[in-house]
Amino acid sequence: MNKSKRRELSLDLTLEAAFLPVAAAATEQTALAFGLEKKEALQLTLAVEEVLNHLVEVGSSGEHVSLKLADGLYYMEASIDFPLKELNLRAFNLTSGVSLEDESQLSEMGLLIASRMVDRLQLSLKNNVMRLGLYKEKYYPEAGGLKDIPAEDTDQPAILTPGPEDLKLFCRGVTATQPGYYYPSFFSRPGKFVDMVKSGDYSALLAYNGKKQVLGGIAWRQEYEKTIECFGPYLFRDSKEVAGALLDGFLEQVGRTRAPGVLSRWLAPGTAIEKHFESLGAADFYSSGAGPVQRAAHYRQLCEDTGSRVWAHTDLAGFLKEEYRRLFLPREVREVKDMGEHTGAYSVFSCQFDQEEVTLIPLAAGADAGVNLARHLTLFAGEGIKNIYFELDLGEEWHALLTPVLVRNGFRPCYILPHAGKGDLVLFQCRAGEKK
Template structure:
């Protein structure tokens, strides 16, 4: 894919321009190679946002900027407009529609748009509000391939050609099954993820180009997050070669650290230190960390201070708490579910005054769904998120570990203790 493809359109927030907005999304999605179903979902999202805004913003002089980005394995549509009239509460998984509630009926389209997106984000800056819808491309089903193979010849690090990446993904899915991230079920998607530049992979192969081991990671601005290592042979050094290949590649980037969540039993000793006490999250410093600002509510400030001291990370902790200032009335949270592992991660989309009740509603719904592990990722680089701390603590969330540079700043991972929820 030559460079980063993007299409932008600015149009009046008026119902007459609905066909223009949806046609832009449709034609762009077709040019990006998106399927019909994914295209229809993105068209619906833009149509509902523009319709909602047009019904509430009078005067006809307001403009919406539409941005369509080709991520190769996904398409992102961004709507930006100069208003905070969007009811962010409609984006919660706990939102419902009642025939007796006119407001909920008016927000039904936004709720449907949010449910059809694979990822949703809302932000505000300089008087503008921005909503991002992401839809993943659909890929063919996983081909059948042996999970393990007898090595032929000596093992070596190989360049990640698309066919080798697809072979690697298929072997991961075959051997590790539900223990591996879901995207390994679509080898073509994994190849596109690497080709996009968002992800990297270190592959070890034998003399016949049979993949013996590998490790896969997401490239961030300051942090890389890896999955693996995955080993498909009895060669003792295969995992070591894969990890060292990963570290060598990352050493040529601006990434400061590498984090591995849920490492496999094939992880060689001596390369990482634990972030979580049970060893389920590993960490390695790759370059000098000159520090950053951390916004923390007093409830979690002491934990963060001790955590940074143990990690030898320089951080300037700024204490943040509400001092009577007016907040947004509504909160919204994103939820990432891993049903096979019975694990879910919550993140803030929008912080508001009703956070205590909305978090409680999410916890109740997720427990009823049978999720045993519930985590919240609190971004310490966003001061508004620090204000969520009292609501999270009251609902039974406690600090578990810190992920350096996991978001805008560091991520404070909170684990939910069911017996202490309010």
């Protein structure tokens, strides 16, 4: 689906309480028109209401916000654009107003309620406009795993772009043959995956034997100019040949896109990808009811790396230099240090929730960064979220200065994600729980 042809509804609203029912009604009716079930439509409506109400409380009367409702085929997006001012900067933290002394107040917070009503909440800042994206996924039924896995085949597999029925079969093969924490949840809902591919957000290639039976496949998500995230290859039976053929086919498709690279974080251990990918490292992942598993990250660069400069706090420089040496990545590591210069009062962190994990992304520097981060961690602990990550962009000088704040709050660097932000990203994981 061409994104420029997405179905959309936009509203420009003056920021006052009287308009909240208008926005809520528009959201609900549009959600139903886009095909959300009643329950999901009401959840998204509540989220939009809570966010707008929050803005009414913290914003200046008479300001304008824009609400855009868009149909992503398998999800609906409600995005709210709001001009940023220093005075209301703090209010964009999920924890704004949370009292550390009284955790019962956590459930009272508008942004927090909004985040729990939707599948994904994303905060971004561009040209002094803050954008809150609320994403609600449509309902799709779960499907059982595939029972008849094709027998091994010594023929060279054919790598083809599948139709919808084979995509569904692939999903069911994945859920039948892989542990749940090695594939994203959309594989459990094949109809959803078909729509994800149809939307243009995702792509897939499958491997077929001589009898046209599916042997496995690979899926990926690509946004222009961004690192591609790939899922798999998932093989119904172990086969280096099939894995290699799928990876070659995949790389032939994405090689000329000028995406800087491919990141693979969803892959069963032992899958033969060493000829195509480099190991970045691993992070722990705690799934509900089970102990931690290592989720390895692999990377494939698509372009020729011509080197760049990265900004690093002294505390992180050693880790970076060692990792860059190991990965043969040409980087000039420029060390930065806080020398008492003025920063704004309030920091802002964006929280990207995805099922059992949350990733924090810094949006604004502020003197309260340490306290703010601690409040977020308290909030996540209250929500029972164990997988807490933080992405530090080495292309941003001010990000580097957050390193001591992260370390003090129990975060440790896991690995570098080359070219994944303005510069390389470093993924930190919160280990604070382990110390306790």
